[in-house]
Amino acid sequence: MDLWWLLWISLLFLVPFILMEISSGFKFHFKLVYYCAMCLLLSALAAPMCLLTNGGRTVNNMRIISRVVRTLKYFFGVRFEVKGLENFQIDGPCVIISNHQSILDMMGLMEILPDRCVQIAKKELMYAGSVGLITYLGGVIYINRKRTSDAKSIMAAVAQAMISDNLKVWIYPEGTRNNSGDLLPFKKGAFHLALQAQVPIIPVVYSSLTSFYNQKKNLFTGGTVKVEILPKIDTSGLTENDITDLTERCHQTMRQVFFRLSNKPYESNGQSNCAQ
Numbered sequence: 528m529d530l531w532w533l534l535w536i537s538l539l540f541l542v543p544f545i546l547m548e549i550s551s552g553f554k555f556h557f558k559l560v561y562y563c564a565m566c567l568l569l570s571a572l573a574a575p576m577c578l579l580t581n582g583g584r585t586v587n588n589m590r591i592i593s594r595v596v597r598t599l600k601y602f603f604g605v606r607f608e609v610k611g612l613e614n615f616q617i618d619g620p621c622v623i624i625s626n627h628q629s630i631l632d633m634m635g636l637m638e639i640l641p642d643r644c645v646q647i648a649k650k651e652l653m654y655a656g657s658v659g660l661i662t663y664l665g666g667v668i669y670i671n672r673k674r675t676s677d678a679k680s681i682m683a684a685v686a687q688a689m690i691s692d693n694l695k696v697w698i699y700p701e702g703t704r705n706n707s708g709d710l711l712p713f714k715k716g717a718f719h720l721a722l723q724a725q726v727p728i729i730p731v732v733y734s735s736l737t738s739f740y741n742q743k744k745n746l747f748t749g750g751t752v753k754v755e756i757l758p759k760i761d762t763s764g765l766t767e768n769d770i771t772d773l774t775e776r777c778h779q780t781m782r783q784v785f786f787r788l789s790n791k792p793y794e795s796n797g798q799s800n801c802a803q
């Protein structure tokens with residue numbers, strides 16, 4: 528076979544592949560931009576509602592924000608199957624920890640957000656236009672992840688506010704988005720906070736999004752997310768010496784549930800589950 532035939536045959540296979548890649552990549556990025564635009568638009572709509580109803584920055588705005596954000600799932604064909612909502616029914620403050628896979632998690636967060644609950648977020652989110660404004664109005668607590676000492680002192684103040692203002696605090700203990708189909712090791716801030724405030728921890732697990740949202744494969748279609756709110760983990764009587772153990776226990780429990788909800792066989796990782 529001469530070289531020209533070889534070239535034509537490879538082109539015959541390559542061109543549709545390249546076109547498919549370009550169009551799926553285009554579709555994926557278009558949908559992501561559409562998602563961000565919707566977030567900006569809904570935040571811009573929710574902000575005046577918050578200001579008119581509650582006057583300024585308060586956790587009460589989270590009720591309005593969650594109602595508005597819950598409409599997003601209809602635009603993107605995302606469904607949530609929620610189990611264990613009764614585990615949120617505790618008197619008083621608590622620390623809620625959940626896995627964090629992508630910016631789509633805001634839909635899952637708002638789907639089940641309990642009353643009087645604020646989130647800990649990276650400070651960069653403050654500058655995301657109307658999204659930044661809405662997080663500010665909702666009472667989100669910003670931390671500088673690059674300065675552990677600043678983050679720690681903010682968390683210490685949060686522990687006090689949780690008690691005085693009866694607040695629940697939602698933290699993503701992985702500390703960053705992770706769409707790998709597994710959980711990252713947990714950072715320890717959430718567990719220090721629970722111990723400092725002497726409040727229980729409620730783990731929440733979302734199934735893997737990879738079957739319908741996968742950045743590596745340029746995939747973003749509709750799909751179902753299973754959500755499970757686990758029973759509270761008591762921290763009373765625990766001290767600083769128990770932090771590593773508590774962190775590992777929560778990680779292991781959530782990882783098992785994550786694999787079950789994602790219909791994947793459980794793989795023991797055999798390493799420390801705390802971030803070093």
Ligand SMILES: CCCCCCCCCCCCCCC(=O)SCCNC(=O)CCNC(=O)[C@H](O)C(C)(C)COP(=O)(O)OP(=O)(O)OC[C@H]1O[C@@H](n2cnc3c(N)ncnc32)[C@H](O)[C@@H]1OP(=O)(O)O
Nearest residue numbers: 566569646648649675678679682700702714715716717719
């Ligand atoms: C229409 C759309 C509208 C959208 C509206 C949306 C509204 C809702 C917004 C929700 C936003 C959600 C955003 C999510 C994020 O931004 S995730 C990223 C930010 N969050 C986090 O990072 C939280 C998790 N991280 C931690 O908890 C970290 O521990 C942190 C406190 C940040 C410190 O970081 P780092 O140094 O990297 O962590 P380590 O865990 O390794 O800790 C180092 C040592 O310090 C000790 N430590 C940690 N915290 C404390 C503490 N509070 N008090 C005392 N000591 C602490 C820790 O034990 C380590 O020491 P040892 O190794 O144990 O000796």
Ligand SMILES: CCCCCCCC/C=C\CCCCCCCC(=O)OC[C@@H](O)COP(=O)(O)O
Nearest residue numbers: 563566567629630633654655656658702703704
């Ligand atoms: C005039 C300024 C215009 C700014 C435009 C900003 C564009 C962004 C607009 C909308 C984005 C919607 C984001 C929804 C909220 C997402 C919160 C979130 O998931 O943050 C990621 C954070 O947990 C972890 O960050 P990293 O994974 O460590 O990174």
